[in-house]
Amino acid sequence: MRFVLLPALLMATTGLMAQTARTVTPADIAGVRAVSDAKISPDGRHVVYVVRTPSDSGAAPSRHIWIASTEGTPEAHPYVLSSGDDFDPVWSPDGRWLAFASTRKNPLAGTGDFAAKLVDADKRTDLKSAKDAKDENAQLWILPAAGGEAQPLTDLPGGVSHLVWSADSRFLAFVRRDADSPKEREDKQKKIDQEAYEENYKFDRLWVYELATRQARLVTQHDVNIDDYSWSPDGHQFAVRISPTPRIDDYWRVSTVVLLDAATGKVARVLEEHSGYATPRFSPDGKHLLYSRMRPLRITDEHVLLDLSTGKTIVIEEAVKGTLEETAWAPDSRSFLAAVIVGAHTAAVKVDAVTGAGQTLDAIKDPSAWDASFSFSADGSKIAYLSNAQTSPNDVWLLNAGKIARLTETNPQVAQWKLGTEREISWKSSKDGKLIYGVVVLPPDYTPGKRYKTLVHVHGGPEEAWTSGWHGEWYDYAALFSSQGYVVLLPNPRGSDGQGPAFAEGNWKDWGGGDFADVQSGVDALIAQGIADPDKMVIGGWSFGGFMSAWTVTHTNRYKAAMVGAGVTDLYSMATTTDIAPSFEGGYFGPYATSRKLYDEHSPVRFLDQCVTPVLVLHGGADKRVPPSQGQEFYYGLRFLNRETKMVVYPREPHIFSEREHQIDSLTRLLDWYDSHLK
Numbered sequence: 001m002r003f004v005l006l007p008a009l010l011m012a013t014t015g016l017m018a019q020t021a022r023t024v025t026p027a028d029i030a031g032v033r034a035v036s037d038a039k040i041s042p043d044g045r046h047v048v049y050v051v052r053t054p055s056d057s058g059a060a061p062s063r064h065i066w067i068a069s070t071e072g073t074p075e076a077h078p079y080v081l082s083s084g085d086d087f088d089p090v091w092s093p094d095g096r097w098l099a100f101a102s103t104r105k106n107p108l109a110g111t112g113d114f115a116a117k118l119v120d121a122d123k124r125t126d127l128k129s130a131k132d133a134k135d136e137n138a139q140l141w142i143l144p145a146a147g148g149e150a151q152p153l154t155d156l157p158g159g160v161s162h163l164v165w166s167a168d169s170r171f172l173a174f175v176r177r178d179a180d181s182p183k184e185r186e187d188k189q190k191k192i193d194q195e196a197y198e199e200n201y202k203f204d205r206l207w208v209y210e211l212a213t214r215q216a217r218l219v220t221q222h223d224v225n226i227d228d229y230s231w232s233p234d235g236h237q238f239a240v241r242i243s244p245t246p247r248i249d250d251y252w253r254v255s256t257v258v259l260l261d262a263a264t265g266k267v268a269r270v271l272e273e274h275s276g277y278a279t280p281r282f283s284p285d286g287k288h289l290l291y292s293r294m295r296p297l298r299i300t301d302e303h304v305l306l307d308l309s310t311g312k313t314i315v316i317e318e319a320v321k322g323t324l325e326e327t328a329w330a331p332d333s334r335s336f337l338a339a340v341i342v343g344a345h346t347a348a349v350k351v352d353a354v355t356g357a358g359q360t361l362d363a364i365k366d367p368s369a370w371d372a373s374f375s376f377s378a379d380g381s382k383i384a385y386l387s388n389a390q391t392s393p394n395d396v397w398l399l400n401a402g403k404i405a406r407l408t409e410t411n412p413q414v415a416q417w418k419l420g421t422e423r424e425i426s427w428k429s430s431k432d433g434k435l436i437y438g439v440v441v442l443p444p445d446y447t448p449g450k451r452y453k454t455l456v457h458v459h460g461g462p463e464e465a466w467t468s469g470w471h472g473e474w475y476d477y478a479a480l481f482s483s484q485g486y487v488v489l490l491p492n493p494r495g496s497d498g499q500g501p502a503f504a505e506g507n508w509k510d511w512g513g514g515d516f517a518d519v520q521s522g523v524d525a526l527i528a529q530g531i532a533d534p535d536k537m538v539i540g541g542w543s544f545g546g547f548m549s550a551w552t553v554t555h556t557n558r559y560k561a562a563m564v565g566a567g568v569t570d571l572y573s574m575a576t577t578t579d580i581a582p583s584f585e586g587g588y589f590g591p592y593a594t595s596r597k598l599y600d601e602h603s604p605v606r607f608l609d610q611c612v613t614p615v616l617v618l619h620g621g622a623d624k625r626v627p628p629s630q631g632q633e634f635y636y637g638l639r640f641l642n643r644e645t646k647m648v649v650y651p652r653e654p655h656i657f658s659e660r661e662h663q664i665d666s667l668t669r670l671l672d673w674y675d676s677h678l679k
Contacts, residue, residue: 276301
């Protein structure tokens, strides 16, 4: 497509929809291509980004790197394309190179060229890639920005991820995970493959590669897990979020922010004992560090701006309303940009590095919804970012001289979909009068005063949030149901993002209490406004949303059908089977050994006798976050009580489904389940 301003794009899209609009199907939703990792070149002339394309026949989605011009031509097109996966693109600061990770066929494979040049790594020659198993063969490649062939830099057993350039463009840092030793590989071939839990950890370790010498050295030789990091502008230190083990619970909730000596890998300074989720980020002048820390309840985090010379800190949430997501420093180091959830919409906020005060960028607002991936050109004059709207999924956008422009159109087929309209709404909770925000998606051709069948879709987390924008994904499917004639309520009850850290902690020791009242009050508001038909309502959700669905049908009979997706149904058994134990439930409900009564009081399975609502239970067979046993407890409990229920388990799927056929089947079953019970 051409470089086009938003108003013209919307006019063209509206006209096309009027001519060819058709009802959205589950296959449509599962076919949407996802855009991520938008990175603008230092000179501001190009943006590279990753396009994830769904695959058929159970294959994993493919990822490739595309490029778009910020100057109008040529049209966006594939830039790094191979038979493998290409991802994690990063421009060198001098603009000469684009580095990326790829699983493509590697001409260095088996030559030993790279392995012979490893420095200080005699005990670490058998290493495995970072966290995603399908990326374990990814290698480090670079491509000349001026054009030419991509060049492989590594041939390592395992792979690479988390690429970061040094400020002088001479070095590339990356992360690798320990792989099996030769003996371990040999044993596995002989089926001697027993797994001893929490032994023989495979750590993610930090490495540095020097382009001039084609050598790499291991930075972290001691056993700590590198969760995330950035490189100081002078090249002397890394700001790192580390955890004691690679266990996912440690990765997210038992991590520390430290400064590592880039030469020795030793901890030079501990900055935060209880790290939050954010990537530690040096300011371009090296004087400040932005990171996050857990609040006392260990449920959510807050962002801290640290002056590295004086030790002075500023908590950003004290001045910036809402929930901070991704951040990026401006090149002049005087401010940074933050994607912030406010109520049920997103905003781009410029935060002053001295005072912590925030200023919303008015140029970036609806109908384009700000997303988390963004980057500055070297002079700070241009910002590339991802944005979506109710009528279009994420695409690459540009902010230049106060004006926004859309650079890509990755899913043109969406213009043919019959989509409704959405509104950000708010209401007061019956629990305590607290103001609650959400989004209501109305069906096409909505007629004021007419009541509609209504789906209440509760998000996961619980610390997540629905926001205005695109809702046409497998996990976020309001566009599908509104196109099929439903009103869809997307509530953000207490415990959600959007109203600051205290609100995100609002369901502490109270799952199914205030949050339940918040959701039902939103439903009451839609009924009072003449929008929702009280006799034609259904509810569903995934993960914590599955918990809320299970809790709802065991505490009210107002819904005609429900879906419990990968839902937590028994807090007590969940605590001993999930991969995020003990920190997750411990943070919400206290120590496992002394809180049995509290766990039971908030477990939907303890109230199954009160459920008369037909329930569809969906689960991934390989879900470690919320094990399938959680769904089975709810399903078999209802079966024992002779209540109407069905359960479907999808092989190989983890907590969030990735296989296209499974996505289509689960959405089709869900649509049929609701429709059949509303007739």
